[in-house]
Amino acid sequence: MASGLLALLDDIALIMDDLASATKVATKKTSALLADDLAVGAKKASGYASERELPVIWAIAKGSFINKIIILPAVFVLSYFAPFLITPVILLGGVYLSYEGAEKVIDFIFHGGKDKKVSKEMTEKEKIRSAVITDFILSLEIIIIALSTVQDKPFSVQVITVSMVALLATVGVYGLVALIVRMDDFGLSLMVRYEGVLKQTGYFLIISLPYVIKALSVIGTVAMLAVGGGIFVHNIEFFHSISEKFIPYISDILVGFFIGTTAVSAVKALKRMKRLFYSNSS
Structure with a gap:
């Protein structure tokens, strides 16, 4: 009886050690994407009135949790039954991220980054929706990369490790986002x-916040292009061979901008065709 209990405890200790090791490796592999997720999340959660900042962050965080609930089982099922579908799904996500990043750059170049005038309520809803969609794509990429680091582990270890990384991607990222956007209140x-x-530290935090938000906005846009481009660089040989001629991160941004501007042009062309069709039909 005692020997059986000791054997069980030994097995549990080995599993916990395996989990700790696997989680450490998976987190390290996804750290760059987690940093990008933080920059994009802070960008998406900024620009609101002070009393709306935390409710908006909470709404995005809830959307992020729902994303994880959808993505985790879907990725495990795809990885087991249809692994060939994972790459196309990731590439579609790369197109979306590149599109969003390129659209921001183009809007800044030609319109000074000024948004079209829409109602405050719709603007908030649209930003939250956009943030949740972006989080979905980044979460998908994070989860798949985390899963790739534990493919040689037992299925139970894979599930727990990837789920822990996914939880960190939401709690850690949006917890830090909340701290950043409330930096001025803490300073006050x-x-x-x-x-x-x-008191001087508080004053510094207050005057620094607008610059931090602007910096994160730029970093968030660059991050979307880098992650979107990186997806194509890592999964398409043509882009991978081109990227070897440039500095790695720079090549990801350039590829992301190319994919994004192509997507923006395609969307604009489709909108023109739609307008022409309706004008002719009327």
């Missing part, structure tokens, strides 16, 4: 309650 609290260095 320091200024009101303390004197000396802490």
Whole structure:
């Protein structure tokens, strides 16, 4: 009886050690994407009135949790029964990310980055929807990369490890996003309650926030292009061979911008054709 219990405890210890090791490797492999997810998340969650910041972040975080609930079982099923479908799905996600990034760049170049005037309520809903869709694609990429690092492990270890990485991608990322967008409130609290260095720190946090948000907005756009382009570089030989002529991250951005501008042009062409069709039919 005692020997059986000791054997069971030994097995549990080995599984826990295997899980810790696998999670560490998977997190390291996905760290760059988690950083990109943070930049994109902060970009998507900024630009609201102070009282709407946390509700918007919470809405995006809930959408992110739902994304994980959908993606995790779907990826495990695809990986087991139809692994050949994973790459096309990722490529479609790469097109979307590249499209979003390129659209922002084109809008900044030709319109100074000014958004069209729409109602405040619709703008908020559209931003949340866009953030959740972007999170879905980044989450899919993170989960698939995490799964690729534990393919040689037992299925139970794969499920737990990838699920832990997915949870980190939501709790960690949107927790940090919430801290960033509320940085000014924390700074104000320091200024009101303390004197000396802490008061100066609070003032620095307040005046720094607009610059941090602007920087994250730029980083988020670049991240979308880099992740979108990186998907094509890593999965399409043609783009991979071209990328070898450039610095790795730069090549991902260039490929992402090329894919994105192509997608933007295609969407605009389709919209023109749609308008012409309706004008002729009327």
